[in-house]
Amino acid sequence: MGGFLQALPAAATSPYAYAAYALALIAWVVTLWLRLRPQRETQKILADFNDEGERNRALTVLLGQAPPKGLARTEILDWVRIQSQDKTKGYLLVAYLALVFAVIVIVVVALTGQVAPSTSLPGPVIRFAAADGTQCLPLPDGVRVTVRTSRADPQEADVVGCEAKLPWAFDWRAGDAATIDIAGAGAFERVEGAKTYRLGDATWVVAMRPGASAPRLIVQLFDYASTEAGSDQQLTQFHTIVRNKFQMLAQSMSIRNPLCKYVADLRVERAPRQLASSPNATLAEWKNSGALLFLSGLFFRRESDVIVRSQPFFGDLGSEADISRIQIDLRIHANEFGRTTDTHSLALLYALAMDARRRGQPTDVVLLFLGEAVSTAQGLDSAVPGVLPLKNALQDALKAIGAPVKDTL
Amino acid sequence: MTRPPRYASVVLAMLVAVVLVAPALQSQERLVGLLVAPFDGPSPLARKAATVLHLQTWQTLRMAATVNNRSLSFGRGIVQWTEESPPKTHAEALALLAGSASQMTLWGRAQEFGAGVVVQAYLSVADADGSIDTNANFWRLTPEELPAAERTISVALPATLFEFGAIVLKPDVIPVLSTQVGIPVYRDRTFTQQIGALSGDFTALEQGPNMARVRVAGVSEPGWVRMPGLSNNRSEVTDFAGGVIRILRRDWSGAIDLLSRVTNTTSAPVSIRVSSYQMMAAASQLLHDQAGTPNRSVEYAEAAEKLNPYLRETVKYKCMALLADNHLPAATKKLEETVRASSYLFPKNDPWLDKVRRIVVSRQTLKK
Numbered sequence: 001m002g003g004f005l006q007a008l009p010a011a012a013t014s015p016y017a018y019a020a021y022a023l024a025l026i027a028w029v030v031t032l033w034l035r036l037r038p039q040r041e042t043q044k045i046l047a048d049f050n051d052e053g054e055r056n057r058a059l060t061v062l063l064g065q066a067p068p069k070g071l072a073r074t075e076i077l078d079w080v081r082i083q084s085q086d087k088t089k090g091y092l093l094v095a096y097l098a099l100v101f102a103v104i105v106i107v108v109v110a111l112t113g114q115v116a117p118s119t120s121l122p123g124p125v126i127r128f129a130a131a132d133g134t135q136c137l138p139l140p141d142g143v144r145v146t147v148r149t150s151r152a153d154p155q156e157a158d159v160v161g162c163e164a165k166l167p168w169a170f171d172w173r174a175g176d177a178a179t180i181d182i183a184g185a186g187a188f189e190r191v192e193g194a195k196t197y198r199l200g201d202a203t204w205v206v207a208m209r210p211g212a213s214a215p216r217l218i219v220q221l222f223d224y225a226s227t228e229a230g231s232d233q234q235l236t237q238f239h240t241i242v243r244n245k246f247q248m249l250a251q252s253m254s255i256r257n258p259l260c261k262y263v264a265d266l267r268v269e270r271a272p273r274q275l276a277s278s279p280n281a282t283l284a285e286w287k288n289s290g291a292l293l294f295l296s297g298l299f300f301r302r303e304s305d306v307i308v309r310s311q312p313f314f315g316d317l318g319s320e321a322d323i324s325r326i327q328i329d330l331r332i333h334a335n336e337f338g339r340t341t342d343t344h345s346l347a348l349l350y351a352l353a354m355d356a357r358r359r360g361q362p363t364d365v366v367l368l369f370l371g372e373a374v375s376t377a378q379g380l381d382s383a384v385p386g387v388l389p390l391k392n393a394l395q396d397a398l399k400a401i402g403a404p405v406k407d408t409l
Numbered sequence: 410m411t412r413p414p415r416y417a418s419v420v421l422a423m424l425v426a427v428v429l430v431a432p433a434l435q436s437q438e439r440l441v442g443l444l445v446a447p448f449d450g451p452s453p454l455a456r457k458a459a460t461v462l463h464l465q466t467w468q469t470l471r472m473a474a475t476v477n478n479r480s481l482s483f484g485r486g487i488v489q490w491t492e493e494s495p496p497k498t499h500a501e502a503l504a505l506l507a508g509s510a511s512q513m514t515l516w517g518r519a520q521e522f523g524a525g526v527v528v529q530a531y532l533s534v535a536d537a538d539g540s541i542d543t544n545a546n547f548w549r550l551t552p553e554e555l556p557a558a559e560r561t562i563s564v565a566l567p568a569t570l571f572e573f574g575a576i577v578l579k580p581d582v583i584p585v586l587s588t589q590v591g592i593p594v595y596r597d598r599t600f601t602q603q604i605g606a607l608s609g610d611f612t613a614l615e616q617g618p619n620m621a622r623v624r625v626a627g628v629s630e631p632g633w634v635r636m637p638g639l640s641n642n643r644s645e646v647t648d649f650a651g652g653v654i655r656i657l658r659r660d661w662s663g664a665i666d667l668l669s670r671v672t673n674t675t676s677a678p679v680s681i682r683v684s685s686y687q688m689m690a691a692a693s694q695l696l697h698d699q700a701g702t703p704n705r706s707v708e709y710a711e712a713a714e715k716l717n718p719y720l721r722e723t724v725k726y727k728c729m730a731l732l733a734d735n736h737l738p739a740a741t742k743k744l745e746e747t748v749r750a751s752s753y754l755f756p757k758n759d760p761w762l763d764k765v766r767r768i769v770v771s772r773q774t775l776k777k
Contacts, residue, residue, distance in 0.1 A: 234523070237520070237521060244520075248499075248531070251498055251499055251570075252499065256568065256569075256570065332523045333524075334523050334524070334525025335525070336522075336523075337522050337527040337529075337577065338574055338678075340522075362757075364721075364753075364756045367719060367721075371717065371719040371721070371754070372680075374719045375680040375716075375720070376680075378717060379678055379679045398719070404750065
């Protein structure tokens, strides 16, 4: 019943309903015109003929029946009204039936969902949110959502960030229940897998959480705090080179070894806010977000140099507590470009290796990431703040999987 | 000279090793090419930086070894330029190779960082499914210890996707590269009388130190261009790209010359230096087979291992070098130790490593 009531507005404004309205209106206009016509004509006859005999003959032609003799003019009009009412009952019936027909059309349209397509009707916005209520949970590129209803063909849409927008489909009926399937969500799974949604609702919120065995493939790049005026451009440059480096590294790793193919889905997401300062809150957000790595930090000036202090956060992927308190200090300077990209690459490769280990991947797969990380670490000066703890973490990771520790690093 | 339709605007140059080649060698002659794509980034700086790297890499081409008593042919080496949009990924760079005469693409991007500009270059080499049939079995041995049916053990090129160290542009070269006017072309090597500007369609004709003679479309006579040094620091880009071209041309001694310059560039990324040592290890052994020169294969492979012993390819190349040293008992012992110490890098029951183990067992048995 609820569905029927919700479908009524759409049915009442459907083209079928408008056709029925027009038919009923025409029926009523014609009926009224026909009912009033004898009286209009009688008034003309009364005005045109003074002789009673001629007048009655004219009225007989008009009504098919002669009026009683000796009636006054007003009485003739009453007599005509009564006579014509009897004769136009059929017209009234037709008009009434036209009205009933219009109502029936609306009901039938609402019941059968035969609402004609309308491009002006918006489809639902499907919004992905973290299980803890975080309102926006960006999903990896290439995720597709399929919406299914019991009576319509499935509709698909691409997910952009944390939203997917669907157009109103031809055969969707407001009020119908719908289910959704999500493909390519990588590290994420639905909190309420069997939940149904209602067509007609503007927004559907789908709660997601990171899956236990799926790889974590999002790097969240938070805003860096700054004590420097006009550091926006430097922040943008920094974010761009880190993003480019990560994407190239992911592509290269995925092409180089079939077992690392999944890394091609790694995505760097800009979070336009600063990371919470509380370690517990940060860890909780990391767990809920499904991210592989958080990058946050600050810009400040030291003498004539602008310094970026970058703080990679590995959540519980890091084996030691110290690994999540690393601070990498680098000058924003062209000569520091390679060091900037390499330190962050080292953090990413370490995180990918530890995530592979968390997922129970074979040792040789974990070593594909650690081996690459060793190459990167080899080119980095341990005196750079933050590099030595990363190298130590790398050595610990090698030890933990039983690899011999050599004096390479 | 080849002018593929897609690259009509420019086909830069070439080196044709031609004459005095035995018919048998002539039949093996092939074309090895590098395609240089415009770099992404601020225009025209990024494009001009790519042009400079383009000419510098072309300068690494050579017709034949300086001393070529054996009349060895290395086929044709070319460096091409494409007017396609700058690629942004390795996949896009490799896609540019379709229909070209090249097997690898040099590409990259220029970007501002701080007050300077940095050029980041990449090299994408077509894999075994592409136009290079030698990638998968780049270095092949046929140890007698294995049954005839499986008497081949080989390694692929150490890698096919390379990322070079960042080139920090010299402050004085940035304005030169940023102007819309092309690189000046002069009448002669005195560089006093400008006759045109290098842009679009040109063909490189002759090499000189930091200069090249070019024919530019719309200019009646060939002229000379001076190649500006991009950075105060030595970059490994052109030496490495030239080295890979020489490897694919089977110019083993030439490859070792260029790649040793890369390994000596300590600022080069470790991954590039490791790959260089690995290719040198293969080249040294193959040159030894070809010309009887001393085989330094194990030395190069161990240098790669020293830089990064945690790479599977490092171990494979060392094993290949030791396998090739089959006349030295010490090599077998070292091979056995290497396999034992590095098996953790391989999947369980890895067929390649199992083959090496069988060879080791066979050699140890023979020794007894």
